[in-house]
Amino acid sequence: MSEKSIDTRKLLSHWRESVPNDRLAHLVRDVARAQMRALQHRLTPFGVSFGHWSFLRILWSRDGLTQKELSDLAGVMEPTTFTAVKAMEKMGFIERRHLPGNRKNMHVYLTESGRSLEKVLVPLAEEVNHISAKGLPDRTISVVRNALVQMIENLAQEEARVDASINAGC
Numbered sequence: 001m002s003e004k005s006i007d008t009r010k011l012l013s014h015w016r017e018s019v020p021n022d023r024l025a026h027l028v029r030d031v032a033r034a035q036m037r038a039l040q041h042r043l044t045p046f047g048v049s050f051g052h053w054s055f056l057r058i059l060w061s062r063d064g065l066t067q068k069e070l071s072d073l074a075g076v077m078e079p080t081t082f083t084a085v086k087a088m089e090k091m092g093f094i095e096r097r098h099l100p101g102n103r104k105n106m107h108v109y110l111t112e113s114g115r116s117l118e119k120v121l122v123p124l125a126e127e128v129n130h131i132s133a134k135g136l137p138d139r140t141i142s143v144v145r146n147a148l149v150q151m152i153e154n155l156a157q158e159e160a161r162v163d164a165s166i167n168a169g170c
Contacts, residue, residue: 007037028148035128042124046117047091051084053121056093059110060118066105067096093117 040050048056058073059065065073071081085108088094093114096106133141 031132035132038128038131039125042128043121046120048093048117048121051080052088052091052093053125055081055084055088055108056110056114056117056121059094059108059114060122063110064107066107068105070108088114 036050039053043050043053054074054076055070058070062073067081067085068078070085071078074081085094085096089096092111094108095111096108098105099107136144
């Protein structure tokens with residue numbers, strides 16, 4: 001039995017026995033952590049870390065972004081992106097280059113190797129999603145998805161309200 005399955009079982013025990021009514025935010029975080037561990041387990045044989053996966057996913061749909069744009073879309077700090085991009089470049093997954101006439105911004109492009117990983121890695125993520133939703137009726141999955149999107153919308157509205165309040169006080 002792997003250490004990862006023990007960690008996930010500890011999470012399950014925590015939620016079923018220790019704190020079954022703890023805050024929803026903690027439960028969402030723990031589900032995400034368990035899914036990330038399951039995906040990392042599948043990515044490792046391909047030499048891809050979960051952090052690299054996040055950037056590859058973005059680049060598969062929007063190749064040629066600046067490192068700043070990539071940071072913003074991944075929700076990480078620019079030094080984290082810089083480190084990951086350097087590592088992925090060394091692995092042959094991406095290349096960085098300046099656009100003609102613009103020496104300031106470095107753009108990140110997938111190599112053929114990085115692009116070909118999509119066909120191999122996306123099914124692994126789909127498998128993790130399938131495993132995590134096993135036994136849930138389609139209607140339940142739809143309700144959960146809609147509820148989570150609504151929660152993001154609520155938080156985005158609150159963030160905009162707080163930002164407007166802060167800016168009004170300036």
